Amino acid sequence: xxxxxxxxxxxxxEYVIGMQKKTKILALDHLDIEINKGETFGLLxxxxxxxxTTLKLLLGFISPNEGQGQILGKQLGNIEAKNRIGYLSxxxxxxxxxxxxxxxxxxxxxxxxxxxERRRRIGKILDLVGLAGKAHVRLSSYSKGxxxxxxxxQTLVNDPDLLLLDEPTSGLDPIGQREMRDVFLKLKDQGKxxxxxxxxxxxxxxxxxxxxxxxxxxxxxIGKLDDLLTMKHSVKVRAMNIDKETHSKLSKIPEIxxxxxxxxxxxxxxxxxxxxxxxxxxxxxxxxxxxxxxxPVKMSLEEIFVETVESGE
Numbered sequence: 001x002x003x004x005x006x007x008x009x010x011x012x013x014e015y016v017i018g019m020q021k022k023t024k025i026l027a028l029d030h031l032d033i034e035i036n037k038g039e040t041f042g043l044l045x046x047x048x049x050x051x052x053t054t055l056k057l058l059l060g061f062i063s064p065n066e067g068q069g070q071i072l073g074k075q076l077g078n079i080e081a082k083n084r085i086g087y088l089s090x091x092x093x094x095x096x097x098x099x100x101x102x103x104x105x106x107x108x109x110x111x112x113x114x115x116x117e118r119r120r121r122i123g124k125i126l127d128l129v130g131l132a133g134k135a136h137v138r139l140s141s142y143s144k145g146x147x148x149x150x151x152x153x154q155t156l157v158n159d160p161d162l163l164l165l166d167e168p169t170s171g172l173d174p175i176g177q178r179e180m181r182d183v184f185l186k187l188k189d190q191g192k193x194x195x196x197x198x199x200x201x202x203x204x205x206x207x208x209x210x211x212x213x214x215x216x217x218x219x220x221x222i223g224k225l226d227d228l229l230t231m232k233h234s235v236k237v238r239a240m241n242i243d244k245e246t247h248s249k250l251s252k253i254p255e256i257x258x259x260x261x262x263x264x265x266x267x268x269x270x271x272x273x274x275x276x277x278x279x280x281x282x283x284x285x286x287x288x289x290x291x292x293x294x295x296p297v298k299m300s301l302e303e304i305f306v307e308t309v310e311s312g313e
Contacts, residue, residue: 007035010066040188044201058071083111084160101135104121104125104153210223240290250284
């Protein structure tokens with residue numbers, strides 16, 4: 001059995017707008033992605049980049065102009081596949097006159113889940129999202145963070161294999177974001193596959209295994225987070241007791257930066273491009289200096305994101 005949960009090939013969506021339907025907007029341009037079982041994948045991009053359009057296509061809410069895709073081994077829009085998906089939209093519309101328990105009970109009944117099984121699931125889900133103590137309180141009295149957790153609970157009532165999450169922490173304060181992130185990590189530990197659309201880079205950096213950066217409908221970059229963060233191709237060496245002659249040799253190479261440590265006058269940090277690794281190590285060793293560490297310099301996800309988006313402008 002294939003471990004691929006989502007696969008798209010050349011998935012393209014074009015919207016026609018205006019009174020006379022003459023204006024065309026390319027919202028998604030030949031998207032090719034594969035998401036594996038148990039993976040947490042983050043699709044990142046600025047507002048209007050095509051993230052929500054991607055989710056709507058995966059869910060079968062809209063049809064592509066070109067390309068095709070599969071989700072959970074079925075063609076996009078397949079009812080059997082939809083029964084195994086949990087979807088959290090960016091703006092969730094909940095029945096405020098219901099309690100959290102009543103909301104989940106109602107949603108469970110729509111899936112045809114028996115009343116006994118619903119009771120068993122609802123208690124576990126509300127405990128998972130941190131609403132067990134507010135199970136019988138009307139949603140109208142919930143805070144923004146609590147409503148978001150109730151909406152997430154709603155997506156879990158059918159025990160989905162795949163979760164599609166559209167800006168799940170949008171509008172939440174830092175505490176609310178952390179609470180939601182903790183829930184995602186628990187779901188990840190349960191073996192769920194998470195497909196997260198967001199422009200909040202800190203969230204993706206903390207929970208995602210792989211990310212893709214979408215800009216103006218085009219997938220500009222995709223890969224494992226650790227691999228992308230080490231794409232700067234720079235190296236930093238920490239060394240002790242660099243004498244004047246060694247310092248002079250290093251300083252004569254324009255690509256090398258040597259910075260002393262203010263708290264420890266005998267320690268230095270040497271930064272340079274990776275193709276100079278052997279040269280730098282040879283120079284430092286020739287002066288009988290002590291090398292403490294050799295480390296690749298990582299870019300932040302924010303640097304990668306900004307660089308990718310700006311290069312597409």
